[in-house]
Amino acid sequence: MPNKSMTKLEPYFEKRDRLRHLLGVISFDVETTAPEKSIEKENDLLNFYSAELAEISQDKEFIRLVKAAKEEGGLNDAEALLIDDLLFDISYMEKLPIEKFMEWNLAMSKCTEVWKKAKNASDWSMVEPYFKKLVEIKREESELLRLPFHKTKYDAFLSQYEKGQTQEDVDRVFEPLKKFLIENLPEVLKRQSKLEMPPLLPHDKDSQAHLSIDLLKAIDYDLTRGVLRETEHPFSDSIARDDCRVTTHYYEDDWRSSMYSVIHEGGHAIQFQCWPDYQFENHVNGRASAALCETHSRFYENLLGRSKAFAPVLLDLCKKNLGGEFESMSVDGFYNLVNQVTRSLVRTEADEYTYCLHIILRYELERDLINGKLEVEDLPSAWNKKYKEYLGIDVPDDAHGILQDVHWYGGGFGYFPSYALGNLYGTQILAKMKKEIDVDSLLEKGDTKPIKEWLAKNDFAYDYLNPNDWIKKVVGQEMDPSYFIEYLREKFLK
């Protein structure tokens, strides 16, 4: 017997899907091609249809049916997750008075607005009072988000992005990783200084744009169900079933930046393009957690895109599209150039080895801040101290330090760990994949289709599950940092 309330909910779900599709198309247009003078009206459309979307979840009949669906039972696994998500959101809104909701939203957008100015002026003191208010709000909000298995205030935010996970889970995997990364960084840098490193020469935007299309084809991104455009910050968007778009940004003085943005965003979009019917029919497409999405973008960017096996293929594409120094560049030289490790200040420019240190220190700071073990006024000095301790560098100013990322100033606590967890999951999945298919020889031939097909069948098909359940389904065991540590040891220390 099908669940009767689910049948009655179907038109609501379909309307949500249509509105999200529409909003996706309009926001992509605003970000990429809308004429300057049309943007105000397009933003007006976004507000109008976002409000319509929000109204569905406040609809009394909709809420009644969601509660009834849970009571009726007989849901399949995807429906059960969807209903639990909706019940969580409903209970949050029921606990939160509307005046408070408005006040909190206002405080968050004000803080983001002031952060932009503070970052431009490189002056933390400008945003400090607004941020202090925001942290107070978040500590209060954590009580509304609290679930029975949460032990700390921070757990409430973490499990918003990584459902079912706690700071205990994250500490368990970050601690050994951090120790390894800090201890071995000097040795990695010493080895790097002895490597053949070709010069990094400028290349114009047009040739890089042609290269981008070839890169997307090389990773088997379906260009009949997606497009590539240019934006200030690269992103990808699963707008609809057959419409998963990517963007990049070209820097003429560093072709590597766009090359790996294209492969990263392409990796995200490949995951979206491979979602099976089951997820769409049950409206759980897009339920994959932040870490599960980062797993696949990083899988393509680093595990495939920065591998020795794929380097000859990428070098050939550079020869074809960029010419110049690539004509005489060796495969080893190319490989070294795209795997350069440096002590850097800015997270988004960090290399594969040091990236997790940038994340771990942010995680430790936000965890302690939300849990009340660290106060806002001590945050900048704690930030600078950790950069010195973990990465061995002095932070010269706030713009390149505590003000560099928008996340905290928009209230996005609990998101940072997802970036690093993606690296951990990816190497675990690669190890499993290598037992079943010959990944390296496929990469050498430039044949990435079987890799995509393996991921679609064994991994993407289950990515609507909560992270702990998904990783067990894909690799048969829980999240284990030793795979990533071994991968880094093999790559940078041998």
Ligand SMILES: [Zn+2]
């Ligand atoms: Zn990403």
